Amino acid sequence: MKFVIIGGDAAGMSAASRTKRNRPEFEVIVLEQSQDVSYSACGMPYNIADPERSMEDLVVRRAEVFIEKNKINLLTGHRVTRIDRKAGKVMGVTRDNQDFTMAYDALLIATGARPHVPDVSGIDLPGVMPLKSLDHGKKIKAFIDENKVQKAVIAGMGYIGLEMCEALRARGISVDMIKPGPVFLPWMTPELSRVVADEVTANGVNLYCGEAITAIESVGDGGLMVVGEQRKLLTDLVISASGVTPCSELAVEAGLKTGIAGAVAVDAMMRTSDDRIYAAGDCADAIHVVTGDKCWIPLALRANRAGWAVADNVCGKEIRLQGVVGTAVFKVFNMQVARTGLCLQEAREAGFDPAEVVIKSRSKAHSHPGSAMIHVSMVGDKKTGRLLGAQMVGTDGVAHRINAPAVALHAGMGVADFIQCDLGYAPPFGPVWDPVLTVANQLIKKL
Amino acid sequence: MKFVIIGGDAAGMSAASRTKRNRPEFEVIVLEQSQDVSYSACGMPYNIADPERSMEDLVVRRAEVFIEKNKINLLTGHRVTRIDRKAGKVMGVTRDNQDFTMAYDALLIATGARPHVPDVSGIDLPGVMPLKSLDHGKKIKAFIDENKVQKAVIAGMGYIGLEMCEALRARGISVDMIKPGPVFLPWMTPELSRVVADEVTANGVNLYCGEAITAIESVGDGGLMVVGEQRKLLTDLVISASGVTPCSELAVEAGLKTGIAGAVAVDAMMRTSDDRIYAAGDCADAIHVVTGDKCWIPLALRANRAGWAVADNVCGKEIRLQGVVGTAVFKVFNMQVARTGLCLQEAREAGFDPAEVVIKSRSKAHSHPGSAMIHVSMVGDKKTGRLLGAQMVGTDGVAHRINAPAVALHAGMGVADFIQCDLGYAPPFGPVWDPVLTVANQLIKKL
Numbered sequence: 010m011k012f013v014i015i016g017g018d019a020a021g022m023s024a025a026s027r028t029k030r031n032r033p034e035f036e037v038i039v040l041e042q043s044q045d046v047s048y049s050a051c052g053m054p055y056n057i058a059d060p061e062r063s064m065e066d067l068v069v070r071r072a073e074v075f076i077e078k079n080k081i082n083l084l085t086g087h088r089v090t091r092i093d094r095k096a097g098k099v100m101g102v103t104r105d106n107q108d109f110t111m112a113y114d115a116l117l118i119a120t121g122a123r124p125h126v127p128d129v130s131g132i133d134l135p136g137v138m139p140l141k142s143l144d145h146g147k148k149i150k151a152f153i154d155e156n157k158v159q160k161a162v163i164a165g166m167g168y169i170g171l172e173m174c175e176a177l178r179a180r181g182i183s184v185d186m187i188k189p190g191p192v193f194l195p196w197m198t199p200e201l202s203r204v205v206a207d208e209v210t211a212n213g214v215n216l217y218c219g220e221a222i223t224a225i226e227s228v229g230d231g232g233l234m235v236v237g238e239q240r241k242l243l244t245d246l247v248i249s250a251s252g253v254t255p256c257s258e259l260a261v262e263a264g265l266k267t268g269i270a271g272a273v274a275v276d277a278m279m280r281t282s283d284d285r286i287y288a289a290g291d292c293a294d295a296i297h298v299v300t301g302d303k304c305w306i307p308l309a310l311r312a313n314r315a316g317w318a319v320a321d322n323v324c325g326k327e328i329r330l331q332g333v334v335g336t337a338v339f340k341v342f343n344m345q346v347a348r349t350g351l352c353l354q355e356a357r358e359a360g361f362d363p364a365e366v367v368i369k370s371r372s373k374a375h376s377h378p379g380s381a382m383i384h385v386s387m388v389g390d391k392k393t394g395r396l397l398g399a400q401m402v403g404t405d406g407v408a409h410r411i412n413a414p415a416v417a418l419h420a421g422m423g424v425a426d427f428i429q430c431d432l433g434y435a436p437p438f439g440p441v442w443d444p445v446l447t448v449a450n451q452l453i454k455k456l
Numbered sequence: 457m458k459f460v461i462i463g464g465d466a467a468g469m470s471a472a473s474r475t476k477r478n479r480p481e482f483e484v485i486v487l488e489q490s491q492d493v494s495y496s497a498c499g500m501p502y503n504i505a506d507p508e509r510s511m512e513d514l515v516v517r518r519a520e521v522f523i524e525k526n527k528i529n530l531l532t533g534h535r536v537t538r539i540d541r542k543a544g545k546v547m548g549v550t551r552d553n554q555d556f557t558m559a560y561d562a563l564l565i566a567t568g569a570r571p572h573v574p575d576v577s578g579i580d581l582p583g584v585m586p587l588k589s590l591d592h593g594k595k596i597k598a599f600i601d602e603n604k605v606q607k608a609v610i611a612g613m614g615y616i617g618l619e620m621c622e623a624l625r626a627r628g629i630s631v632d633m634i635k636p637g638p639v640f641l642p643w644m645t646p647e648l649s650r651v652v653a654d655e656v657t658a659n660g661v662n663l664y665c666g667e668a669i670t671a672i673e674s675v676g677d678g679g680l681m682v683v684g685e686q687r688k689l690l691t692d693l694v695i696s697a698s699g700v701t702p703c704s705e706l707a708v709e710a711g712l713k714t715g716i717a718g719a720v721a722v723d724a725m726m727r728t729s730d731d732r733i734y735a736a737g738d739c740a741d742a743i744h745v746v747t748g749d750k751c752w753i754p755l756a757l758r759a760n761r762a763g764w765a766v767a768d769n770v771c772g773k774e775i776r777l778q779g780v781v782g783t784a785v786f787k788v789f790n791m792q793v794a795r796t797g798l799c800l801q802e803a804r805e806a807g808f809d810p811a812e813v814v815i816k817s818r819s820k821a822h823s824h825p826g827s828a829m830i831h832v833s834m835v836g837d838k839k840t841g842r843l844l845g846a847q848m849v850g851t852d853g854v855a856h857r858i859n860a861p862a863v864a865l866h867a868g869m870g871v872a873d874f875i876q877c878d879l880g881y882a883p884p885f886g887p888v889w890d891p892v893l894t895v896a897n898q899l900i901k902k903l
Contacts, residue, residue, distance in 0.1 A: 019888075049822050052883045056823075066823045168882075298878075309888045310881050331876045338880035347880055375496050376503075376513045408885035409856035412877075412892075416860045419877050420867030429778045430859075430866050431745075433785035433794055434757050435615075436499045438855035441466075441756045445859075 010035045012323050013099060013113035015089045015259065017041030018050075019309055020290025021119035022070075023316025024323075025081045031324040037081050038111060040101065042088035045143040046072050051309055053146040054172035058179040060154070064147045092116065092263040094283055115285055115323045118260055118273060119316065122253035122291035122307050127164065131225030136233050137247040140169055149248070158182055158245040162235045164222055165250035166193060171341040173248050174214055178342075184214045185242050187235065188251065191219035196352055198386040200367050201402045208344040253307060255292045269294050270305040277329035279319045287322070289315035296332030299350050299397055299418055300359040306335050334418040338408045345407035349415040350398025353388050362391040364455040370444035372405040374436035381405040387414070387424075387448040389456050394423040399445065406439065413445050424453050457482045459770050460546060460560035462536045462706065464488030465497075466756055467737025468566035469517075470763025471770075472528045478771040484528050485558060487548065489535035492590040493519050498756055500593035501616070505623035507601070511594045539563070539710035541730055562732055562770045565712075565720060566763065567703035569738035569754050574611065574698055578672030583680050584694040587616055596695070605629055605692040609682045611669055612697035613640060618788040620695050621661055625789075631661045632689050634682065635698065638666035643799055645833040647814050648849045655791040700754060702739045716741050717752040724776035726766045734769070736762035743779030746797050746844055746865055747806040753782050781865040785855045792854035796862040797845025800835050809838040811902040817891035819852040821883035828852040834861070834871075834895040836903050841870040846892065853886065860892050871900050 012028055014021045017039045025037050039046070047070040056062050075081045086104030093100065098112045124139035126132060136156070138149050152158065161177050163170045163186045170186060177184050186209070193216060194202040210216060217237060225247060226234040235242040255272040266282035268274040273281055273288035277296070281288050291307035293315065311333055321328040336349040356363035365388045373380035383403035389396055399414040401407045417427045428449045434441050442450065459475055461468045464486045472484050486493070494517040503509050522528045533551030540547065545559045571586035573579060583603070585596050599605065608624050610617045610633045617633060624631050633656070640663060641649040657663060664684060672694060673681040682689040702719040713729035715721040720728055720735035724743070728735050738754035740762065758780055768775040783796040803810035812835045820827035830850035836843055846861040848854045864874045875896045881888050889897065 049883065051881070051888075052821055052823060055825075055883055059825075069822050308881065310878065310893075313888055314876075331873070333878045336878045336880045338882045338885055340882060340884045345885075349878075349880070374499055375516050376499060378502075378506075406856060408880060408882065409853060410859070412857070412860040412879045412890070413863045415879055416863040416867070416869075416874075416877050419873070420863070420869060422863075422867060426778070426866070427863075429761075430863050431757065431780045431783045431796075432859045432862055433783045433796070433855060434498070434755065435785045435787060435855065436496065436502055437787045438785055438792075441498075441760055443859070446757075 010323070011112065011114045012037050012117070013111050014039045014117040014119055015099065016119035016121055016290070017046035017083060017085070018119065018121050018290065019312035020316035021117065022047050022075065023313045024117050024119065024289060024319045025075070026079055027317050027320035028323055029079050029081055031320060033080065039081060039083045040087040040089050040099070040111065041083065041085045043142060043144060044085050046075065046083065046085065048143045050141070050143070053140060053143070054176040057146060057150050057153070057173070058176035060180065064143065064150060067143065089259060092259055094263055094286070097285070116287070117319050118281070118286065118288040118292060119290045120256035120259060120292045122255050124249060125252045125254050127222065127249065127251055129222050129224060131227070132249065134225055134227055134233065136231065136245065137225055137249060139249045140173060141253065152246060153180060156231060156245055160244045161246040161248060162187060162242050162244045163248045163250055164188065165252065166216070167250060167252060168337070168339045170248065170250035171209070172339060173250060174209065175341050178212055178214065185217065185244070186214060187217040187220055187222060187237055187242070189219065189221035193218055196355070197348065197400055198352060198365065198367055201384050201386055201400055204384050204402045205341065205344055205346055208342050212342045253291065255305065255307070257292050260288065269303045272305040274303070278322050278327065279315050279330065287319045289319050298332040298334050302359070304333065304335070306333055308337060331419065334415055336411060336415040338411060343404045344402055345404065346402050347407050347411035348398070348400045349411050350396070350418045351388060352398055352400065356388050356390070356397045361397060363388050363397055364391050364452065366448055366451040366455060368444070368448045368451055370447050371440055372403060373438065374440050377436045379405070383407060383444045385444045385448040387452045389424040389452050391456050394425055394456050396422050396424050396427050399448070401444070410443070410445055424449050424456055428453055457770070458559065458561045459484045459564070460558055461486045461564040461566055462546065463566035463568055463737070464493035464530060464532070465566065465568050465737065466759035467763035468564065469494050469522065470760045471564050471566065471736060471766045472522070473526055474764050474767035475770055476526050476528055478767060480527065486528060486530045487534040487536050487546070487558065488530065488532045490589060490591060491532050493522065493530065493532065495590045497590070500587060500590070501619035501623040504593060504597050504600070505626040507627065511590065511597060514590065536706060539706055541710055541733070544732070563734070564766050565707055565728070565733065565735040565739060566737045567706060567739045569700035569702050571696060572699045572701050574669065574696065576669050576671060578674070579696065581672055581674055581680065583678065583692065584672055584696060586696045587620060588700065599693060600627060603678060603692060607691045608693040608695060609634060609689050609691045610695045610697055611635065612699065613663070614697060614699060615784070615786045617695065617697035618656070619786060620697060621656065622788050625659055625661065632664065632691070633661060634664040634667055634669060634684055634689070636666065636668035640665055643802070644795065644847055645799060645812065645814060648831050648833055648847055651831050651849045652788065652791055652793055655789050659789045700738065702752065702754070704739050707735065716750045719752040721750070725769050725774065726762050726777065734766045736766050745779040745781050749806065751780065751782070753780055755784060778866065781862055783858060783862040785858060790851045791849055792851065793849050794854050794858035795845070795847045796858050797865045798835060799845060799847065803835050803837070803844045808844060810835050810844055811838050811899065813895055813898040813902060815891070815895045815898055817894050818887055819850060820885065821887050824883045826852070830854060830891045832891045832895040834899045836871040836899050838903050841872055841903050843869050843871050843874050846895070857890070857892055871896050871903055875900055
């Protein structure tokens with residue numbers, strides 16, 4: 010068995026390592042266009058925040074280790090340009106401009122996602138930078154140091170943008186954030202979104218929502234001018250963080266089926282429309298457990314899990330993934346932000362008849378020191394009583410709390426079942442009725 | 457409807473308040489032998505730890521509020537001595553030695569639990585004190601202040617004993633802990649139990665397991681001598697914390713069915729063997745969701761939830777509780793300790809064919825600052841693949857993490873389903889594979 014993997018990031022390397030663990034006799038070849046494999050992409054903002062840390066800290070495992078210890082044929086600097094399904098081959102070009110061809114018995118497309126590049130003049134100026142790969146991270150950090158950056162504009166207000174906003178403020182850099190959409194966090198219930206926005210602005214960041222960038226201009230001596238619809242922002246650095254796009258061109262050109270958001274369509278076994286070709290990670294779609302529909306929610310855990318599933322399936326195990334519930338957490342300054350499942354609007358669009366409750370609760374017991382306010386939203390379906398989603402923001406005890414409703418979503422629990430859950434209680438960690446139970450106790454009255 | 461409630465603690469007051477909210481026209485009478493209702497019993501150790509705080513901080517709601525605002529006929533200083541089921545009456549005596557009789561249409565026994573009193577000479581000496589009621593807490597705190605306590609012995613190593621141990625150390629008091637059982641935390645898997653024991657001893661506390669106390673002696677000038685089987689401990693204060701016993705005497709004398717540990721037997725609607733009499737809180741039993749058998753796990757959330765269920769049922773709603781999974785968390789010094797479901801030994805005793813895995817994992821992402829080690833155990837059933845329980849200890853990110861497997865236990869999930877759960881990930885809060893997923897990924901290989 011010759012198993013070829015295009016892309017040596019989370020999904021690709023998970024698949025490669027697990028295949029060799031399962032079946033050491035299989036030949037596993039990874040073709041990675043960059044020099045970097047197995048690094049903590051999500052850790053980059055935290056690393057950039059700390060001038061004392063090297064970006065190399067983020068490397069979990071070096072390419073040599075995969076080659077020598079795991080016996081993976083890991084070829085960095087190898088960019089695949091075409092998949093020939095009939096011949097069972099991939100073709101490409103190396104960093105040194107050498108053409109190569111590689112035959113496969115099974116193929117995994119793990120090409121990930123790339124930053125969306127807005128169609129704005131000046132987006133390619135020096136000092137305008139996206140953050141996705143380790144290389145991007147290194148460039149941003151070096152740019153900050155070398156140019157003594159004092160001002161930055163972040164275009165976009167997604168997870169990456171907000172994490173970078175905190176990182177830049179930690180470096181003493183003043184930050185403006187701007188995006189065309191009118192709502193700060195459109196997937197979040199308005200009351201909770203406001204709490205997060207307040208935390209960001211309280212940390213000295215300007216938020217300009219509903220304002221597209223029309224141009225970025227060079228203004229002598231390395232300065233940049235971000236021209237928005239209503240203002241001009243003078244800056245040293247622009248972080249372009251307006252979302253990502255699945256890298257599915259190879260799949261499209263090979264005639265494989267793509268679907269939502271242009272991601273490669275896969276079944277529960279991570280197979281594309283060609284039985285010999287799998288796709289996993291940020292380039293592939295998934296089933297949303299709550300809606301039953303296809304979705305594209307590129308996150309790290311799914312990439313790792315899908316990589317493992319592909320490895321097992323290449324080895325003949327027939328592993329089927331159930332899908333995702335869209336659980337996501339991030340931190341911005343002192344605020345922890347978490348979501349799982351559907352928000353009210355998503356629930357409506359998916360054809361449910363949803364009700365939502367938003368509450369405030371203490372993060373710790375009555376009168377316990379260090380308690381903070383948690384804002385919790387929960388959405389349920391009036392027709393079936395089913396739990397559909399939950400969201401939470403607060404400075405204490407938010408991140409891990411979201412996982413209880415996340416598991417309930419996987420189990421297809423009704424809100425009436427969820428309120429019966431026997432969750433932990435001790436004064437340093439929460440009130441007797443955990444905030445996720447309190448919100449469910451309120452929600453059940455509206456279903 | 458005249459609804460009489462014996463006991464004005466968590467279950468009793470929850471039932472009383474909710475009944476009046478549901479049906480303001482119902483007459484609700486609470487007979488409470490002490491003066492205190494609605495206080496945070498679990499908060500007492502943390503209050504005792506802080507000499508600046510008043511014990512009154514722990515009172516969530518005063519009796520007057522229940523009487524005036526909620527229109528509950530709350531009678532403190534009323535001790536019930538007998539239930540006459542035929543006549544539908546309870547009899548008792550007031551603090552002022554007045555006999556009283558109260559007729560009921562529906563009755564709730566919410567008498568709670570009392571500290572187990574070991575059969576040891578000297579257990580009634582001044583300076584030997586249990587901690588269960590607010591009155592106990594007040595006495596301990598006053599005793600510490602008035603006698604300038606420097607040394608304490610805690611008899612028992614349960615949650616209360618360990619929380620008190622931390623509280624006393626915070627007051628600069630040296631602490632010895634002693635108990636007859638040979639194992640520090642017998643319900644915890646040995647590797648995790650050792651981590652907790654190490655934390656306790658690292659904080660200057662001596663642990664003497666496997667050593668019964670044979671006597672407590674007075675040694676002049678207020679001093680006490682705890683005589684163990686192998687040593688004598690000179691001390692100023694003894695906290696008697698060797699567990700609690702359900703207060704089910706009234707029920708037993710009335711001929712109601714009791715069961716496990718002597719607790720009042722109730723059905724899913726919290727009805728005793730007499731249709732007009734309910735029981736809830738620490739005096740009543742429950743179904744364990746994992747085993748399907750009766751259990752007695754007296755914890756605050758269950759008491760509150762059962763109180764609500766009784767209220768709804770008295771009001772004709774027919775609420776059935778599914779049962780408990782035994783989720784419990786506590787903190788001792790910097791260590792967070794959490795469990796849910798069955799440990800290996802309990803699983804064997806319940807007739808499962810269990811396998812267990814114990815792992816260590818980082819609490820935060822690779823290379824993220826502030827990451828600490830979490831020790832996690834998970835137990836599954838080899839016959840059915842079902843998840844049976846989980847335990848966790850660590851200084852960071854333990855308490856709320858236990859709720860994900862707790863919900864999975866309620867859903868009856870298999871380990872193979874649990875490993876598919878889409879949990880949150882961000883570097884400040886955990887690794888990509890959350891520790892509860894990593895342990896499940898290992899456990900599935902043994903099932």
